Amino acid sequence: MSSSLSSLQAAAVPDLDRELANQIFDDLHRIGFDGLGMTRPSYGDGENQAHALFVRIAQDYGLETRKDWAANLFVTLPGKNRDLPAVMTGSHVDTVPCGGNFDGAAGAVAGLLVLCAWAKAGLQPERDTTLIVTRAEESVWFPLSYIGSRTAFGLLAPTDLETPRRDDGISLRQHMQASGGQPELCGVAPVLEASRIDSFVELHIEQGPVLIGDQVPVGIVSGICGSTRYRSAVIYGQYAHSGATPRRFRSDAVMAGAAMMMALNTVWKEAEAAGAEMTLTFGICQTDKAQANFAAVPGRLDLAIDIRSRDEALLEQMNTRVIEEAKRVEAEYSVRVDLGPRTRSTPAVMDPTLQAAAKKLAEQMHLPVVSMASGAGHDAATFAGQGVPTAMLFVRNANGSHNPDESMDMDDFLKGVGLLERLLSVRAF
Incomplete structure (x- = not known):
């Protein structure tokens, strides 16, 4: 069948295995549980075990598996014509420290469920359909965005391989090698080509409260925010006796930081009042113990x-204000501000045709959906940035994300997987 979205009737809808989904999430919990939440560091033992779990299940269902030079996992149900560009889906299985069991993993499990269901039903798509389980999406471990998907496209610089992981100081190169990768092939090994990919669809839990507040199980993402970040800024002042040092003689790092943060917060308020869309967060703010x-x-x-x-120009404007405010508080509070290295990610727009198809399919399924932006970054942004038609589906999730209390209902998850299956089917069959 043609992949044209003018026809929304594809192969027969297969049964999605709820028991298999529960089993995989239970296994991932066992692999990652740290006593409170989930900790599966990028290129660490937990992420390696999770990848091995996916390989084992995929092979049980007769699916093809392979890994690239960076140890990203590819699970494929071969199509009738393997020369056609492939349909792809996927996400990641690493977590932030003490995170939840569904961030990233839900999308990887969803893709595996679809391929297993098709294989069990004896369905063969017209073109290859591939799940990618990426490495190192959570940049909390290495200060680099979308490591797995960027390596898959050959976008990582060889110098990036020397970046140390935050918890142990060991380089990305060494961690990659220990995880079965071949970092010496960076820049040499074959990589994904956008022209060989028909489309990419990522399912993910929502990491905010919109779907919960709207009482809707699934969201269709319109775009993914980019970012500008200073992960390791330091304000240097002068330690002095609190009672013996008048204000005019002080070099108070905390007061300088507070002034800088409040000024930037005012800029944020002004931007919102003018109709701009952005967020500003100071996730670390601490003195030396x-x-x-x-x-x-x-x-x-x-x-x-x-x-x-999602506005790249606004990100650059805010970056300019950060630098200006740093200089201002240096002069006003007699401190020195070292912002440290800046890291960035580019905003991404989701494919309008795929969004429209997802909405139409949801109507046919009698599935309530809303259109929404993603404030968090995802591997889908890398695919979109390479010119691949890309879509994202969000699944309702209570209690936010990046914490142990992530709470995705299995009924909601299977509704999202059902929509994912229909959307992939339209493109693949």
């Missing part, structure tokens, strides 16, 4: 700055 105390003027403040928007 070894030196700070209640009787001393603080001489050092560490902070992280995270700005996100």
Whole structure:
């Protein structure tokens, strides 16, 4: 059958295996549980075990598996014409420290469920349909965005391989090699070509409260925010006695940081009042435990700055304001501000044709959906940035994300997987 979206009737709808889904999530929980939440570091033992789990299940269903030089996993149900561009889906299975069991993993499990259901039903698509389980999507471990999907397209610079992981200081190169990758092939090994990919669809839990608030199980993503970040900014002041040092003689790192944060917060409010869409977060703000105390003027403040928007021009404007405010507080508070390296990710627009198809399919399924933006970054942004027609589906999830309390209902998940299956089917059969 043609992959044209003018026809929304594809192969017969196969049964999605709820028991298999529960089994995989239980196994992932066992692999990643740290006593409170899930911790599966990028290129760590937990992520390796999760990939091995997917390989084992895929092979049980007769699916093809392979890994690229960076140890990204590809699971494929071969099509009748393997020369046609492939339909792809996927997500990641690493987590932030003490995160939840569904962020990323839900999308990887969803793709595997679809391929297993097709294989069990004896269905063969016209073109290859491939699940990619990416490595290292959570940039909390290495300060690089979308490592797995970028390596898959050959977008990672060889110098990036020397980046140390935050918890152990060991380089990405060494971790990649220990996980079965071949970092020496960076820049040499074959990589994904956008022209060989028909489309990419990623399912993911929503990481905010919109679907819960709207009482809708599934969202269709319109775009993914980009970011500008300073992950390791430091304000250096001068430690001094809290009672013996008048204000005019102080070099107070905390007061400088507070002034800088409040000024940027005011800029954020002004941007929102003008109709702009962005977020601003200071996820780290701490003094030095070894030196700070209640009787001393603080001489050092560490902070992280995270700005996100779908408007790239606004991101650059905010970055300029960050630099300006840093210079202002340096002069006003007699401190030195070291913003450290800036990291960035580019906003991505989801394919309008795929969005329209997803909405039409949801109507046929009598599935309530809403259109919404993604404030968080995802591997789908890499595919879209390479010119691949890309879509994202969100599944309702209580209690946010990046915490142990992620709470995705299995009924909601299977509704999302059902829509994913229909959308992939339209493109693949």
